[in-house]
Amino acid sequence: MESFLFQASLYLVAVVVAVPVASRLGLGSVLGYLVAGIMIGPVFGLVGSETKDLQHFAEFGVVMMLFLIGLELEPRALWNMRERLLGLGGLQIVVTTIVVTLGALALGEGWRVALTLGIILSLSSTAIVLQTLSEKRLMQTAGGRSAFSVLLMQDIAVIPFLAFLPLLALPGARALAKAEAAEAQRALSFLQELPGWGVTLVTLGAVAAIALAGHYVIRPLYAFVHRARLREVNTALALMIVVCIASLMLMVGLSPALGTFLAGVVLANSEFKHELESDIAPFKGLLLGLFFITVGAGIDVEVFFSQPVLLISFTLALMAAKGAVLYGLGRLFKLKGRDQWLFTLGLAQAGEFGFVLTAFALKQRILPDALAQQLLLVIAMSMFLTPLFFILHDVLARRMKDEGAPQKTDEIDEQQPVIIAGVGRFGQVVNRMVTMSGFRTTVLDHDLKVIQLLRKFGFKGYVGDPTRPELLRAAGLDHAKVLVVCLDDRAASVRLVTYARRMREDLHIVVRARDREHVFELYRAGADDIVREYFDASLRAGRYVLENMGLSEYEASELQKTFYALDRTAVRDLAELWRPDLPTEKNAAYIARARELNRELEAALLARFAETREEKAKPRDAAE
Missing domain, CATH: 1.20.1530.20 (Na+/H+ antiporter like fold)
Known part of the structure; x- marks a missing residue:
């Protein structure tokens, strides 16, 4: 027992002394560990033959x-x-x-x-x-x-x-060599006695x-x-x-x-x-x-x-x-x-x-x-x-000019009710609108240059990977009211939403989506409001097209609102049928439902267009 405690003390003292020194010198912890081993082994001879046995355990x-x-x-x-x-x-x-x-x-x-x-x-x-x-x-x-x-x-x-x-x-x-190893491998003799195909089956079975x-x-x-x-x-x-x-x-x-x-x-x-x-x-x-x-x-x-x-x-x-x-x-x-x-x-x-x-x-x-x-x-x-x-x-x-490694994470010194993860072009607009409306935000982004630019314009932000649980907790995830996810990486945004929803059932999560399939992934992850990055812009462009085809601003606006509401309902409907392991073109149930929803959407738009024409004609009839 005394020998074990002495050896354990040696290893722990070597770690506590050598590793922090190596890290402070910018050499990294691995070099610190190696130097610590050299000091207690070859240099001072404080450890001996037990090192090899310990190495097999440490390989775990x-x-x-x-x-x-x-x-x-x-x-x-x-x-x-x-x-x-x-x-x-x-x-x-x-x-x-x-x-x-x-x-x-x-x-x-x-x-x-x-x-x-x-x-x-x-x-x-x-x-x-x-x-x-x-x-x-x-x-x-x-x-x-x-x-x-x-x-x-x-x-x-x-x-x-x-x-x-x-x-x-x-x-x-x-x-x-086979004879020498026979005794040591007795526990695995059942495998050694199997034919080649048997060993393969056992391996695949494992x-x-x-x-x-x-x-x-x-x-x-x-x-x-x-x-x-x-x-x-x-x-x-x-x-x-x-x-x-x-x-x-x-x-x-x-x-x-x-x-x-x-x-x-x-x-x-x-x-x-x-x-x-x-x-x-x-x-x-x-x-x-x-x-x-x-x-x-x-x-x-x-x-x-x-x-x-x-x-x-x-x-x-x-x-x-x-x-x-x-x-x-x-x-x-x-x-x-x-x-x-x-x-x-x-x-x-x-x-x-x-x-x-x-x-x-x-x-x-x-x-x-x-x-x-x-x-x-x-x-x-x-x-x-x-x-x-x-x-x-x-x-x-x-010395190189290409994009570098992730920067050191900032220390977050305050927590706000709104957390914005990612502050690119999309996140910047959200942050400006929320802060200029009188609410405080905590902005997280892994890009130091973006955060520095943000601060030049008077907005506070912190450098760090928004998907890291410890950073989210430091940013106040446990007490925030709204989490806004504006990350470019679609997989990272799904991971972040999944983790945030598991940690907080009552948290309202607003998230940016790349496309419809990304919407489905985020919907399953637990997001509350999902905004396709080009969807609203496309709706506005479609509205301009309708206005230039002879519709009034009111008529085009009503058709835009109808399309928006029905599409949101359709997306939630289709999300139940979407399968990530199956290409969309091979998902028969999904395609059939999508075609049915398209017919319903077309009928609803035509009906709403007719209603707006009737509403527009009523004052004229009354005047006559």
Whole structure:
């Protein structure tokens, strides 16, 4: 017990001292964690062999991180990523593997060893890159999304890599490795005894079970637990979901990170998405920090000082080669400016799965011990250099003129009854009309330039992402009367309306919509008043057309009012039949009802036109 408390104290003190210092110096938390690990490991020798065991436990932070990322991605968004996921991610793995393999062959390695090195070093660090992108708020940039697609594809590729690597071992070494692993894998012997098609069915069944459980088990279970109104039980349920899914994936031989990512995607549309995020995030942060510390503490100083120049050269050569591949792929997929450099510099390292594959290749007798030790050190050193590459990206980004990363969020010092999320051309008009009518507003927008321009004209606003729950709470969501959503991003506006409605049933939500389908999405999300951005302007233009076709201003105005009222009713009617998973042209019920409503609208307009003509003729008849 005393030993455990002493070790825990060491790690916590190292974190509390090193990470804030690194953050204050602008180096980022990841570099702080790595330095803390180096200080308590190789420098002072305060931790020892337990670091490797602790690292396996800390890798669970990566699993939690991918679960949280999955929660941010709806299935449709994941499908929209398919081009970059398969194209960009697949090409990165293949081309990098070829380049590293050729380099190893040029250095005199055999083709089996060279190909193994190419596979291992083609992967990048999901933990470091995603953590840094989140801290710097670069995840939603084009470079950040491209980096995420590649990292996700790499995590998926680990599965076939584990199946392929044993084929690279010599027959005798393969048999010896299989015999040594038999005892350790006894728990999974039922899978080993199955034929190939049986293993495939079990694997697909596990993935299907996760998808079905997300819809039919986890949601009602969460609703049941939530009724207890005990925060610690909600946290326990969130941890249980992640742990159980990771265990199931390990049992069938799949990546636990991939399984929890899929579970997050399934639960992305759930009503308790934000609660899951808030419950899991602290554990994710602590475990990822612990993982980075163990990477720093696990650096073998003796191996490094035996060949420092050679190992540093290999590390820099690896990062340069991967960077060249990434830069070429970025150009191929039309990344530009700072997004190009973010993609290139962010993924130029080796990754934590490299430790797993190296240990696996060592057990399979593919890599010799000395080379494996050097490889582990090169992987760790490349991860250590990655935060410095992100600093280099920041320097380059400041010198470029294209649109930059999201700005730091302002501190909100007052709360008003009206919150306006997004203050572009649409939101500015709303804000001017409301404030000039004597009411106070709290304006939120992620663009610093827009907020600065707004303040020059005497209107107060705050910089920040309006979809963030903590920013909305700081802006006074709990007490506001009206929320006005004027965001350009249609998906973000739906997320914001969904969250606001779940938090406040009595809140009146006015929202801007792009088109009719966006109206349907917002209607289902819980918006009260939905304004199509071009609808009112189109109505006014149509009114001018009618006036110039011979109708009086009164007649054209009445027809405009009738069309507006009936169209609003029709939209609510059609929203019940709209299906997001089905193209409009294939939704027979929707099309049939739309045609019926069009006939009703035409009849109503003609009837109203006749009434206005009669009203116009009555005074003339009376005078006669």
